[in-house]
Amino acid sequence: MISKIFVLSWIVSGALSTVAVPAAAATTHYDGRTEYRAPKADAAPVIDGVADEAVWQEAKWQDLKHRWLGPEFSADDFEGRYKVVWTENKIYILGEFVDDVLIDTYRDPLVQYWDDDCLEIFIDEDFSGGDHQYNHNAFAYHMSLDNQAIDIGTDKSPRNYSHHVESHWKQQGNNIIWELAIDIYTDSYDDESETNVPSSLAAGKVMGLMVAYCDNDGSELRENFIGSESVPYGPKDRGWIDAGLFGSLVLVDSR
Numbered sequence: 001m002i003s004k005i006f007v008l009s010w011i012v013s014g015a016l017s018t019v020a021v022p023a024a025a026a027t028t029h030y031d032g033r034t035e036y037r038a039p040k041a042d043a044a045p046v047i048d049g050v051a052d053e054a055v056w057q058e059a060k061w062q063d064l065k066h067r068w069l070g071p072e073f074s075a076d077d078f079e080g081r082y083k084v085v086w087t088e089n090k091i092y093i094l095g096e097f098v099d100d101v102l103i104d105t106y107r108d109p110l111v112q113y114w115d116d117d118c119l120e121i122f123i124d125e126d127f128s129g130g131d132h133q134y135n136h137n138a139f140a141y142h143m144s145l146d147n148q149a150i151d152i153g154t155d156k157s158p159r160n161y162s163h164h165v166e167s168h169w170k171q172q173g174n175n176i177i178w179e180l181a182i183d184i185y186t187d188s189y190d191d192e193s194e195t196n197v198p199s200s201l202a203a204g205k206v207m208g209l210m211v212a213y214c215d216n217d218g219s220e221l222r223e224n225f226i227g228s229e230s231v232p233y234g235p236k237d238r239g240w241i242d243a244g245l246f247g248s249l250v251l252v253d254s255r
């Protein structure tokens, strides 16, 4: 169970009673979440893997620094950080990564996609936290090197959500520059409908966001899983289930 349940015990009529009292809204997320304040973009960035839009200069970097799975790794093996900006229609993420070997062993996008090099974008439209394994309380877009977005559907099977995410990356020197434009859907998203409408966004909105990278350099299974948020206890690779791990993304008019 999530932290911040205050357990009060006292003696009532000679019997020991225990009552769990949630500590206000803090019950939805774990301690130590980051807050990212994303500036608004007057014009949407062009998704081309080239970060030459001026608005990117206004957003701050956030590191992927939490090693969730795998052994210690060097800065040549993996380094990652990201920025976020937004418009009324979408959020935009700029990722900058070092990865010494890029690999796409499982070419079927729906097979073992987390064991290829894979950028994971976790989004919870209303920062509700909670379980999102087989529902759309939150999305966990697994971005493959061929720019496809995969998550588990309500039918408990992997599905292709590439129509939610425009994605393009380019190798520049030692770095991978990855730009993404993402439609934001609420928890009422219906996998069987073709008329889901993305939410429109406004300053002051708070969403849940977490970014992670699965690094594989030639092994059968991913070698490392590195994320932007800490996992204080329990299995560290459960962002695809537990939206209480996500940080907050606050949409602001300017930095």
Ligand SMILES: [Ca+2]
Pocket (backbone or CB within 6 Å): 045, 046, 047, 048, 049, 050, 051, 052, 053, 179
């Ligand atoms: Ca661009």
Ligand SMILES: [Ca+2]
Pocket (backbone or CB within 6 Å): 076, 077, 078, 099, 100, 101, 215, 216, 217
């Ligand atoms: Ca690597």
Ligand SMILES: [Ca+2]
Pocket (backbone or CB within 6 Å): 124, 125, 126, 127, 128, 129, 136, 137, 138, 187
């Ligand atoms: Ca939610």
Ligand SMILES: [Ca+2]
Pocket (backbone or CB within 6 Å): 099, 100, 101, 102, 103, 117, 215, 216, 217
């Ligand atoms: Ca790799």
